[in-house]
Amino acid sequence: xxxxxEFAQIAQVSGRQLRFYDQLGLLQPAHIDRQTGYRxxxxxxxxxxxxxxxxxxxxxxxxxxxxxxxNEISAAELRAMLxxxxxxxxxxxxxxxxxxxxIESRIAQIDSQGAMGDYDVVVKSVAATPYLSxxxxxxxxxxxxxxxxxxxxxGSRLIRPALRDKLIVVARNDQIDEKLDLEIGFSLTRASNAxxxxxxxxxxxxxxxxAVDTMxxxxxPGTNPASHCAxxxxxxxxxxxxxxxxxxxxxxxxxPITGPPGFEGALVEIQFPVRAAI
Amino acid sequence: xxxxxEFAQIAQVSGRQLRFYDQLGLLQPAHIDRQTGYRxxxxxxxxxxxxxxxxxxxxxxxxxxxxxxxNEISAAELRAMLxxxxxxxxxxxxxxxxxxxxIESRIAQIDSQGAMGDYDVVVKSVAATPYLSxxxxxxxxxxxxxxxxxxxxxGSRLIRPALRDKLIVVARNDQIDEKLDLEIGFSLTRASNAxxxxxxxxxxxxxxxxAVDTMxxxxxPGTNPASHCAxxxxxxxxxxxxxxxxxxxxxxxxxPITGPPGFEGALVEIQFPVRAAI
DNA sequence: GCTTGACTTTGACGTAGCGTCAAACGGGCA
DNA sequence: TGCCCGTTTGACGCTACGTCAAAGTCAAGC
Numbered sequence: 291x292x293x294x295x296e297f298a299q300i301a302q303v304s305g306r307q308l309r310f311y312d313q314l315g316l317l318q319p320a321h322i323d324r325q326t327g328y329r330x331x332x333x334x335x336x337x338x339x340x341x342x343x344x345x346x347x348x349x350x351x352x353x354x355x356x357x358x359x360x361n362e363i364s365a366a367e368l369r370a371m372l373x374x375x376x377x378x379x380x381x382x383x384x385x386x387x388x389x390x391x392x393i394e395s396r397i398a399q400i401d402s403q404g405a406m407g408d409y410d411v412v413v414k415s416v417a418a419t420p421y422l423s424x425x426x427x428x429x430x431x432x433x434x435x436x437x438x439x440x441x442x443x444x445g446s447r448l449i450r451p452a453l454r455d456k457l458i459v460v461a462r463n464d465q466i467d468e469k470l471d472l473e474i475g476f477s478l479t480r481a482s483n484a485x486x487x488x489x490x491x492x493x494x495x496x497x498x499x500x501a502v503d504t505m506x507x508x509x510x511p512g513t514n515p516a517s518h519c520a521x522x523x524x525x526x527x528x529x530x531x532x533x534x535x536x537x538x539x540x541x542x543x544x545x546p547i548t549g550p551p552g553f554e555g556a557l558v559e560i561q562f563p564v565r566a567a568i
Numbered sequence: 569x570x571x572x573x574e575f576a577q578i579a580q581v582s583g584r585q586l587r588f589y590d591q592l593g594l595l596q597p598a599h600i601d602r603q604t605g606y607r608x609x610x611x612x613x614x615x616x617x618x619x620x621x622x623x624x625x626x627x628x629x630x631x632x633x634x635x636x637x638x639n640e641i642s643a644a645e646l647r648a649m650l651x652x653x654x655x656x657x658x659x660x661x662x663x664x665x666x667x668x669x670x671i672e673s674r675i676a677q678i679d680s681q682g683a684m685g686d687y688d689v690v691v692k693s694v695a696a697t698p699y700l701s702x703x704x705x706x707x708x709x710x711x712x713x714x715x716x717x718x719x720x721x722x723g724s725r726l727i728r729p730a731l732r733d734k735l736i737v738v739a740r741n742d743q744i745d746e747k748l749d750l751e752i753g754f755s756l757t758r759a760s761n762a763x764x765x766x767x768x769x770x771x772x773x774x775x776x777x778x779a780v781d782t783m784x785x786x787x788x789p790g791t792n793p794a795s796h797c798a799x800x801x802x803x804x805x806x807x808x809x810x811x812x813x814x815x816x817x818x819x820x821x822x823x824p825i826t827g828p829p830g831f832e833g834a835l836v837e838i839q840f841p842v843r844a845a846i
Numbered sequence: 847g848c849t850t851g852a853c854t855t856t857g858a859c860g861t862a863g864c865g866t867c868a869a870a871c872g873g874g875c876a
Numbered sequence: 877t878g879c880c881c882g883t884t885t886g887a888c889g890c891t892a893c894g895t896c897a898a899a900g901t902c903a904a905g906c
Contacts, residue, residue, distance in 0.1 A: 295882060302692040305883085310864060326872060327884055333822045333835060337787045340688040347690075348674065349667055352863075369678045372671050379668045383661065389627055390657045393650050396626065400647045410618040412625075414580040509615045544611045557611060571902095573853065583854085588893060604901060605855050630892070 291321065297331040301339050316342055316356055349375050388531055395530030411508050411527040416561070418501040420482060421458065422449065422494045423475020434470060441474045442547045444488035455479050457543040458499070477542075502537065502563040509544070509559045520560055528564055537563030569599060575609035579617050594620055594634055627653050666809050673808030689786050689805040694839070696779040698760060699736065700727065700772045701753020712748060719752045720825045722766035733757050735821040736777070755820075780815065780841040787822070787837045798838055806842055815841030 298305045311317040312329065317339055319329035338359065345355045354371065357363050363371075424441065428434045442457050460473040475494055486494040506528055510520040528535065540561040547556055576583045589595040590607065595617055597607035616637065623633045632649065635641050641649075702719065706712045720735050738751040753772055764772040784806055788798040806813065818839040825834055 293882075294884095304864080306864060306866085309884090323872095328872075329883085336822065336835070336837075337688060337789070340690045340785075340787055343690050344688040346863095347667070348671055365678050369675060372675050372678075376668065376671050376675070379664055379671065383664050383668065386657055386661050386664065389625070390654065390661065393626055393654050393657065397647060397650050397654070400643050400650075410615060410622040412618045412621050507618075509618055511615070544614065557614075559614075571854075582894080584893060584895085587855090606901075607854085624892095 291330040291332055294319075294329045294331070297335075300333075301336060301343075303339070303343070311339075311342065311352075314352055314356065316352060316359065348372070349379065392527075392531050395526060399526070411506055411524055413504055413506055413564075415503045416501060416505050419455070419499050420478040420480065421473075421475055421497050421499045422478055422482070422486060423458075423460070423473045423497065424488075424492050424494050425462075425471070425473050426492075427469040427471050429469060434472065437472070438474055439547070440489055440492070441476075441494070442543075445476050445486070445494065446546065448486050448488060449476060449478075453478050453480065453482060457547065459541045459543075460499070461539045461541070463538065499540070502561075504533075504564050506533065506562045506564045507559055509557065511557050524560060524562055528562065532567050533564040534567040535562055536565040569608040569610055572597075572607045572609070575613075578611075579614060579621075581617070581621070589617075589620065589630075592630055592634065594630060594637065626650070627657065669808050669810060670805075673804060677804070689784055689802055691782055691784055691842075693781045694779060694783050697733070697777050698756040698758065699751075699753055699775050699777045700756055700760070700764060701736075701738070701751045701775065702766075702770050702772050703740075703749070703751050704770075705747040705749050707747060712750065715750070716752055717825070718767055718770070719754075719772070720821075723754050723764070723772065724824065726764050726766060727754060727756075731756050731758065731760060735825065737819045737821075738777070739817045739819070741816065777818070780839075782811075782842050784811065784840045784842045785837055787835065789835050802838060802840055806840065810845050811842035812845040813840055814843040 292300065294305050294308055298308055308317070308329070308331075312319060317335060320332040320335060321330040322328070323330065341359060342352075342355055345358060346352070350358075350371070358368065422445075426437055428437060438457075438459060445454065445457070455477040458475065458477050462471040462473065477499065481496075481498075483496050485496060488494060506524055508520055508524050508527075542559040542561060544557040544559055570578065572583050572586055576586055586595065586607070586609070590597060595613060598610040598613060599608040600606070601608065619637060620630075620633055623636060624630070628636075628649070636646065700723075704715055706715060716735075716737060723732065723735070733755040736753060736755050740749040740751065755777065759774075759776075761774050763774060766772060784802055786798050786802050786805075820837040820839060822835040822837055
């Protein structure tokens with residue numbers, strides 16, 4: 291018979307651990323002195339302790355190990371438990387690999403740029419939302435800005451505030467063309483079929499922006515020159531994390547547009563639908 | 569300005585999380601109503617929250633993220649943190665891969681045997697220990713048993729109990745021979761140079777069993793027929809976990825030998841020094 | 847104005863598996 | 877008998893929140 295400390299030393303565990311396992315009923319000492327409360331362990335208890343440690347190494351929780359020790363579990367049930375554990379492990383392995391790639395890309399970024407840019411890509415899911423927009427092909431950025439401004443101003447006037455939500459620009463890059471194929475419009479708080487005619491005989495048509503499960507997003511203040519950096523950042527991020535683009539990019543204006551000149555003061559969320567690259 | 573719930577919905581985090589980040593000072597609401605205590609967040613705080621989430625995704629703790637948000641950290645320090653994180657991640661990746669292999673081998677075992685044997689391999693480290701032993705080449709198992717019994721009995725008589733520790737048999741399988749090349753003797757509680765002459769003119773000589781950092785061990789009751797299963801089990805385990813044998817196998821008799829016939833009742837720990845296979 | 851139901855607040859407890867510390871007591875040795 | 881080490885119970889700490897409770901707020905419908 292060994293006292294707690296000796297047994298702990300033999301088995302290479304801490305005394306606290308033995309006390310804890312006693313408390314959980316996983317491994318009760320062979321004898322407890324009634325006078326002193328001292329725990330005494332038999333060397334014959336070593337196999338049981340080793341069994342606990344081995345199962346713990348497999349990733350089972352102590353709660354799961356208890357019934358296993360008492361042989362209350364059939365081989366089939368154990369197999370099922372292990373299979374589940376395996377699936378969890380494979381999942382967490384994939385996640386950790388992704389994290390590792392991500393960290394490496396950040397380290398590379400620091401090494402090349404000397405510091406960390408504003409580079410806060412977050413994956414979220416977005417629900418489908420009703421959308422009131424026009425589609426247009428613009429020749430250059432000036433035209434884009436004019437169109438967006440027109441839609442923003444007229445939309446603000448002509449769509450009821452209770453219905454109107456946020457200005458959203460969708461870039462449809464289906465065919466690689468010199469023109470920018472855009473949809474410009476407002477998301478709505480609820481579905482509506484009404485179309486809205488605005489300045490220059492343009493017509494905002496009701497449609498729906500589809501839901502996206504995994505959307506890589508980045509929020510940037512200002513749109514014009516800095517936005518290219520943001521696009522670059524999100525592109526690097528997508529590649530580094532083993533994703534690929536899976537749909538049309540969206541720019542969501544989180545605040546109503548105010549200042550008359552460009553959109554420098556605007557807060558824009560750039561969204562890229564992504565999926566795990568094969 | 570948004571109330572907690574709205575902001576939480578926009579950012580796809582829980583309200584509890586926002587309150588928690590407030591409490592830690594990571595993200596304090598833009599405004600708090602003094603009357604009601606209601607938190608009000610500005611959409612301008614979304615980038616900061618996204619920054620927190622992005623850094624958390626990298627595996628940094630909230631405690632580490634705090635200073636980062638306040639730009640109190642230089643690029644070099646951040647690089648160092650990330651490099652450390654990368655090393656940790658790589659380490660845990662290796663561990664998880666090993667666990668996965670281990671689980672798969674257990675599942676395969678269940679599928680082939682229908683149940684789980686007593687199969688509780690544990691890795692521990694053992695310290696160097698003084699050793700009083702004889703070396704002998706045995707022709708067959710009977711001879712081994714005779715020799716072990718002789719050493720056990722004479723050792724028990726001739727070595728002082730305070731000095732004598734446990735009976736240990738080392739199997740030196742250096743050259744693959746038909747003979748079993750063994751060392752049989754006792755570990756000692758402290759170093760000693762005295763040799764001991766026992767029955768049949770054999771001489772127990774003082775030496776030292778070297779320390780082993782990673783020792784795969786398994787405890788089995790009984791030695792004779794069942795021990796082959798134990799050897800098989802530990803072999804499977806070593807292979808499944810990506811180790812290879814790195815030294816001589818030891819059998820440690822955890823209890824003094826008592827019964828006159830074979831060693832069926834004995835509690836034996838089989839030890840294999842291992843290292844990670846290349 | 848009143849009710850109602852959705853939302854918010856603080857506060858507390860729980861998580862997994864122990865590590866660490868404190869105060870009090872036991873055991874063996876000189 | 878004193879001393880030092882080992883042991884006991886009990887408590888708190890750790891991470892990043894989830895969950896629940898009791899009480900107060902807000903906006904909308906009647």
